[in-house]
Amino acid sequence: MSDYGTPPPPPPPALGYNSGGMGGAPPQNYLVWAILSTVFCCLPLGVASIVFAAQVNSKWQAGDARGAAESSAKAKKFAMWSAIAGVVVAIVWVFFVVVVAALSEGS
Amino acid sequence: MTTAVPQRPEAPVVARGFGALRVPALAVAGGLAVTTLLAVVDPNQPGHYPTCPFLAVTGLYCPGCGSLRAIHDLVHGDLGGAMARNPLTVVALVGLAIGWVLWARRLWRGQPRSWAAPPALLYGLLTLVLAFWALRNVPGWTWLSPA
Numbered sequence: 001m002s003d004y005g006t007p008p009p010p011p012p013p014a015l016g017y018n019s020g021g022m023g024g025a026p027p028q029n030y031l032v033w034a035i036l037s038t039v040f041c042c043l044p045l046g047v048a049s050i051v052f053a054a055q056v057n058s059k060w061q062a063g064d065a066r067g068a069a070e071s072s073a074k075a076k077k078f079a080m081w082s083a084i085a086g087v088v089v090a091i092v093w094v095f096f097v098v099v100v101a102a103l104s105e106g107s
Numbered sequence: 108m109t110t111a112v113p114q115r116p117e118a119p120v121v122a123r124g125f126g127a128l129r130v131p132a133l134a135v136a137g138g139l140a141v142t143t144l145l146a147v148v149d150p151n152q153p154g155h156y157p158t159c160p161f162l163a164v165t166g167l168y169c170p171g172c173g174s175l176r177a178i179h180d181l182v183h184g185d186l187g188g189a190m191a192r193n194p195l196t197v198v199a200l201v202g203l204a205i206g207w208v209l210w211a212r213r214l215w216r217g218q219p220r221s222w223a224a225p226p227a228l229l230y231g232l233l234t235l236v237l238a239f240w241a242l243r244n245v246p247g248w249t250w251l252s253p254a
Contacts, residue, residue, distance in 0.1 A: 026223035032206065038236055039171045039199045044161065046171070047240075050233045058226035093157035 024065070027072035029056035033079030037086065045082035052078055123217030131211040146182040150175035170195055170240045173253025192253050195239050 031053040038046030052075035059067040148155050161169040173193035180188035181197070189197050213220070243251035 025220040028220070029223070029229075031224070031229070032203065035199055035203065039174050039193075039196050044169070047233070047236060050229065050236065054226055054229035054233060057223045057229055060223050061226055089157060089160055097154070 026060045027056055027065075027068050028076070029053040029072060030075040030079040033082065034075070037079070037082035040086070045078055045085060049075060049078040049082060123215060127214040127217060128211060131207060131214065134207065142178060142182055145175055145179045150179050168240075168243050168252055170236050170243075172243075176253070194251070195236070 029052070030049065034046055034049030034053050036046075037049060052071050055071035056068050056075055059065075059071055150156050156175055159169055159172050161167065162172055171193070174196040177189040177192040177196040178200075180186075180192060181200070186197070239251065242248070243253070
């Protein structure tokens, strides 16, 4: 258990489009971003990201390298959008605070 | 007899050692920056951070509500306070720390990703998050609510 990672898989079979196969490296599932957005961005996007992360691994385990790669792309998209949404919310918030401060000062 | 010299597939040049640890180092720097901010700018004071948009719109807590205060409490050594605000955050931080160590170790050794978490584990995480989301909104039952 402590040593998964042992010898790197021999030469990858026929390098090319999506050399996936079960010999290659499993596709990234962006689970870290899913967790971060669930816990920190307070965005339900995080929950969708967890679903896609789980899909990546279950398709991979079922031998569906192509499907896993597709789910990985979706997971990536959701990770990006939740990060962007987090930044946008923060900017809108700062803007809002500044405007409220300016208004209350003016009146 | 001229057997074609077998093309030795050139192993992809994978950085290892310190050179490979740039991204993990960035992640730590980001984490430290956020932690420092939360330690200094108290999230218990209203107006310091935006209210969770989900809470603002629906009036319900989301799985992340209370996480800023939980981290603030943790930095100040108050594990009980952190658990009261958001136990999921505490658990998630432990998980993230373990994940970071495994990730950094793999990069350090220059190995490709070779392990995928069992899907059941990920669906279990999903169930946990959804259950937490629902339970912390049960009226009159404040055990899991961040308030």
